Amino acid sequence: MTKFRWKLTALFMLLIGLSVLAAGILTGNTYTRNHQAALEDHMIRELRVLDAMAPWPTDGDQSSQSVYLQSLAQRFKVIAGMRVTYIRADGVVMGDSDHLPQTMDNHLTRKEVAEAIATGTGSSKRYSDTLKMNMLYVAITSSVKDADGKHGVIRLAMSLSDVEGSLNKMWLALVFGLFFLFVLAAIVSYRVALSVTRPLEKMTSVAKRIANMDYAIRVPEGGKDEIGELGRTLNAMAGSLQGQLDEIRQNGARLQSVLDNMTSGVVMIGHDGRITLYNQQAELLLGSSARERVGRSYSEIRYHYELLNLIRDGLNMPELVHEELTVYYPEERLLRIGLVPMTMSGEEEPGLLLVMQDITAIRRLENMRSEFVANVSHELKTPVAAVKGFAETLLSGAMDDRDTAISFLTIINEESDRLNRLIGDILELSKIESRRSPLQFSPIDIPHFLNRMTELLYADAAKKSITLDVQSEPELFLEADEDRLGQMVMNLMQNGINYTPEGGMVKVRAEFVAGEDGEDSDIVRITVSDTGIGIPKKDMQRIFERFYRVDKARSRSSGGTGLGLSIVKHLVELHNGTIRVESTVGVGSRFIMELPMLHQ
Template sequence: MKKSLFSKPLISYIIGIFLIIFATGAVISQLTSEYIILFSVLIIEFIVLIIMLLHVFEKYVKPIKAATKTVDKLVKGNYRARIHHPEIGSVGELSRKINILARNLSELSFQEEMQEKQLVTVIDNTQSGLVLIDEKGYVHLVNRKFISMFGKNPRDYVGYLYYDVLENERIHQTVQQTFLYEKTVKTSITQTKELEKKYIEIVGAPIFNEKKMLKGAVLVFYDITELKKLEIMRKDFVANVSHELKTPITSIKGFAETLLDGAAKEQETREKFLAIIFEESKRLNLLIDDLLTLSKLEKDEFRLHVTEVNAAELLRDIIPMFKQRAENKQIQLSVNVEQGLSMKVDADRFKQVIINLLANAISYTPEHGEITVTMDETDQSIHVSVADTGIGIPQDALPRIFERFYRVDKTRSRNTGGTGLGLAIVKHIMEVHGGKITVDSELNKGTTFHVYFPKA
C-alpha cells in the first residue's frame, strides 16, 4: 500500500507554521499599532522639546552670546559696541548694564583721547625741548622743540638708549646725576649751528611713582641764547662806555694839567691844547647825546611824532649837509629819488637814519669813491638805499654791526670821530617805526644799507 505524498506529520507541521504565522501576524499587528502610538508620542515630545530649546536659546543663550561678543569688542577697544536684544528679567538687566558700561567706557575713551591730544599739543608747542627717559635709560618721548634744537627725527630717538642717540657728554652726565642723586640737576651746553653759537640750559628732573620709587627722568632744554647775548651785551656795554668816556676825559685832564703847569703862557701851545680839549669835549658830548638817544628809544613810553611827509623833500633837505664833506674827499655823491613819495613817519627820526648812514658811507669810503642814495616805492613801504664803494665789512662781522660800540676796525673807526652807536640808533629807529634795515657788503668793494619805512 502506497504512502500519501503528504504525511500527517508534515501536514501537522505546515498547519503549525500557518497557525504560528497567523498568531504572530496578529501579535505584530497589535504591536505595530502600539509602536505607532508610541512613536507619535515621541515625535510630539521631540517637537515640544525643540520648541522649548529654541525658546531657551532665543531668550537666554542668544542674548548671552551677544553679550559675550559685545564684551569681547569692548575688551579690544571698540567702545561703540552695543547689545540690540531687548530682553526682560536678569538677561535684560545684564544687557542694559553692559550697554551702560560701553557708553561710560566710550565717554572715558573720548575724554582720554581729548586730554591726550591736548597734552601732545602742549608738549609739542612748548618753547622748551623735552625728553622723557624711563628707569632703564630708554627714550620714550621727544617734542618738536627738541627736534628743532638737535635735528633728526623723533623715530631716531624714541625706543633707543639715551647714550646711543644723545651725543653730548654733558647730557649723559645730567641723566646719570639725576638718577644717582634722585634730585633736580642743572647744567648748560653750547652748540654751533650754521656758524651761530647756541647756549642751552639743561634741567634733569627725576620721576617717581606713588610709592616714591624712581621710574625715570625728564630732561628740559631751554634755549638761553638771547639771554646770554643780552648778558654779554650788558657787560660789553659797561666796558665800552667806560672805555669811550675814559679816552676823551683822560685827554681833557692831561692837556688841562699841562696848561696849568705853565704851558698856558705860550700862546701857540695854549691854542693847540685848547683846540684839542674842545674837540675831545665835542666827542664826549656826541657820545652822551647818542647814549641819551638810545635810552630814549628803548623806553616803553617812547612815542613817535608821526606826520604825513613828502619823503623826497625830506631827503633833499639832508643831502646838502654832506655835499661839502663828499667834495672834500673827492667822493661822487649821487641821488636818485622817485618823485611824489609820501609816508607817515617821524620826520626827525627819518632824517637821523639817513644822516647816520650817509655819515658812515663818507667816513669809510676812500678818496675818489662813489656814494649813491636811492629812494623808491614798494607795495607796503618806502625803500631808501645808501650804497658806497668803501672798505666794506667782513661777512663774519655783519651780524654784529648793529651792536652798541661794535667796531670792525676799532682804530680806524675811532679816527673817523664816530661814537660806535650810530647803527644801533638806526636799528632802534627802524624797529619803533615797524620797519626794517638790511645790509649787503663785500670786503674792499663796498657796502649797501637798505631801510624800509612802512607807508602807514
C-alpha cells in the same frame, strides 16, 4: 556663540526628549495596566455569570462530573470566545474547552489558581506552553462546594495577541505623537535658545569692541528681563568708559600740547635707560626726532658725549642735578640741564626727568651787556681823560702861554662835543630799545625829504669835495615817522661821507620794489652807497652791533661813536622793515633799506 546656541538647544531637546520619553513610558504602562485591569474585571464578571448559570455539580461520581464540566467548558467557549477550565480544589483539571483534562498537568501551583483558592480571585499573565502564545488567566472559586466540601476553581484564559496588537498600535501612535511633540519641542527649544543667545551674541560682540577701546558701541535696548538689564548695564559701562576715555584723551592732549609748546626740552628716561618721552623742543635742541628716540636706549644718542655721561651718572646715583654744558649738534648751543629722579608709573626703580633750556641767547645777551658796559666805560673814559689831562695842564701854568692854552681849550671843546654825542647816542639807543618813544606815522614826500637831507649834509660833503647824488622816483610817498626816518638816512649818508676819501661820491636812491608780476609793490627801497674804503667780509655780520667799528682809528678821528648803525637797525625794525649791506673793500659800500609804504 553659535556653538553655545546649539549646546543650549541640545540641552533643551535632551531635557524635553527625556521628559517626553518618561511621559510616554508612563502613559503606555498606565494604559497597559488599566487595560489589563479592565479586562480582568470583565473576565471576573463573566466567570461569576458562568458560575451562576452553571454551578459546580455536586451529584454523581468524579468521572460524570468531569464529563459534565468538559461539556460546559466547550459550550461556554463558543459563547464567551475564551478558554474555560474547571479545576478541582486539589489542582486536578476537571474540564477544559481546549484540551482533554486527562492530558493536563496538576494546576494547583498555577499562580491564578493558588490566588483564587487563597482569596477567591486570581489572575496571571504568562506564556502558554500548550497554546504557544501569551495568555491572560483569571480564576475565581465556585460558589458551590464540591462533594468533598471544597470550592472548585473556574478559570478563563484569553489570548493576549489581540491586546498586544492593540497595545502595539497604541505604542505606535504614542511614538508618532511623541516624535511630533519632540520635533515641535526642538523648534521651540531652538527659538528659545535663539532668543537667549542672540542678545548674548550681540553683547559678546559689543564686549569685544569695548575691549578694543570702541566705547561708542551700544547694545540694542532689550526687555525688562535679566538679559535686558545686563544689556543696559553693559551700555552704562561703555558710556562711563567712553566718558573717562574722553577725559583721559583731553588731559593727554592738553599735556601733549603743553609739552610741545614748552620752551624747554623734556626727556623722560626709565630705570632701564629707555626713553619714554621726547618733546618737540628736545628734538630741536638735540637734533633727533621722537620717533627715532622713544622706546630706545639713551646711549644711542650720538654727538652728545657729555650729556650721555650726565644721564649715566644720574641713573647710577639718583639725585637732583643742575648743570650747564655745550652741545655742538645740530648747532652749537649752551644748555642748562636739570636732572630730576622720579619713579615712573608701574616701575619700582626711579628713572630720570631731563629738562633742558637753551640759554645761548641769554649768555649772548649777558656778554653783550658786559661788552656794552665795557665799551661805554672805555668810550667815556677816553674823552674824560683827555679833558681832565688838558685841564690839569692848563691849571699847572699852561694858561700863561696863549697859543698853548687856545690849543688845549680847543681839544677840550672837541672832546666835550664827542662826549656829548656819545651820551646822546647811548640815551637815544636806550630809548629806542625800550620803546619809550612811540613812532608818529605820517605820509612823507620822499623827493622833498631827500632834498632836505642833502641840504643838511652839503657842507660836510663839500669839506671833502664829495659829490652827493640823490635821486627818487617822482611822487613817491612813504608812511613813516619823519624824524626817525631822517635819523636813519642822515646816519647812513654821514657814514658814507665819513668813510669816503676826498673827491668821492655818495649816492642815494629811492624807488618802489618791483613785484613778481613786474608791477610796483607796496615796499619802498632807499639805497645809500658810497665809494669809500669798504667793509671787510669778516666784519659784515657785526657791522650793526653797538660800538663795533671796522677801523677804530678812523672812526675815532671822524668823531663816530660806533652806535649809529645800531640805531639805524633798531629804527628800521620799528618800521617793520629790513636793512642789509653789500660792500667790497677799496670799492665802497651799499646800505639797502626796505620799508613798507603803509602801516596798519
